[in-house]
Amino acid sequence: MAERRGAKVASIVAAAWDLAHREGIGGVTLHGLARAVGMRQPSLYAYFDSKNALFDAMFADGNRQLLERLEAVRLPREPRAALKAFMRAFVRFVVEDPTRYLLLFQRPVPSFVPSPASYEPAQQFLARTVELLRAAGVEDLGDIDCFVAMIAGLVDAQIGNDPGGRRWIRHLDRLIDLYIDDAIQRRSHDR
Amino acid sequence: MAERRGAKVASIVAAAWDLAHREGIGGVTLHGLARAVGMRQPSLYAYFDSKNALFDAMFADGNRQLLERLEAVRLPREPRAALKAFMRAFVRFVVEDPTRYLLLFQRPVPSFVPSPASYEPAQQFLARTVELLRAAGVEDLGDIDCFVAMIAGLVDAQIGNDPGGRRWIRHLDRLIDLYIDDAIQRRSHDR
């Protein structure tokens, strides 16, 4: 049965996340991970071809968690409320696990480049965001860029300067309104 | 003469920046740096007590460059225009050298913590920004937080996704207006 093997791989990835939470992403070493799962370091190569493959599995796992979470969100019919609900869920996902956010969105491991397959869910998330933005009246590509950058700036500041708090993310709803209103106003002005 | 020594230290720091530009901050090793300046690795310890001391010297040097640049900016009398000129200079400083930005504002070296003396100019910069924001009518601490986070999000997106381009930073002026107007409007509303 290949099921056994898959379960084992999943448990190793889970242990890797646990290790990353305690020691930071850079603290994830094959020696440490092997110790955490009760194995010797070379034995890990039965499950991952390289350390990069391990990171890629973690990256894919994190993206899977993200999509799973966002797909579970009940979106209101009203476009603006839907966008807010969606972004709130994203922000909650991010701040509840800064380490995961770092690996998924900040590339803290210079040598690691995610494979296209692992990267695809992240693009899916961005596409969904753009879709909701458009529905809410933000269609200009520049406006979308600004919105995405603003969200990133907000969560970065939150995680970097006030982890566990709400100093920055408490402004999320208000800023969303600000950006949407501005985009709509400028769109009507351009006509 | 201690001048000679100071000049040598400065030239080593300059070589370290050069190395960082080519190999990334993480690629700055004492072996590589020594090779770049025509020395052997242990000889660097005549100028820096540790690798941390080297990073601290680079950090201080980068902050000195930042203050030097910003102090040279001629600020218009009108507060809003002054804020824009100041932030434009900051953004220009940042995008012209992403590596320097990384070391100064992103802490890409987990083990490195800047000394208080090296960190002070960065606080000076933030204080000046807050001062200009206040003069332009942004006084609420939450509004200041949001503004700073927005700027950071903008330059992060620019450097990360379109280095050398202007896709994000071209919106700088407009976004500054947006934030100022909103802050002023909400301030008058609260009364």
Added chain:
DNA sequence: GTCTATACATCGATAGAC
């Protein structure tokens, strides 16, 4: 699949001669 043993590389830091 898991182990022991080990190769191989990188890097920071120290000792001591000159």
Added chain:
DNA sequence: GTCTATCGATGTATAGAC
């Protein structure tokens, strides 16, 4: 101040027995 020599730690990866 600069050198040679070397230590010691860390970390990825491979070889080969079981």
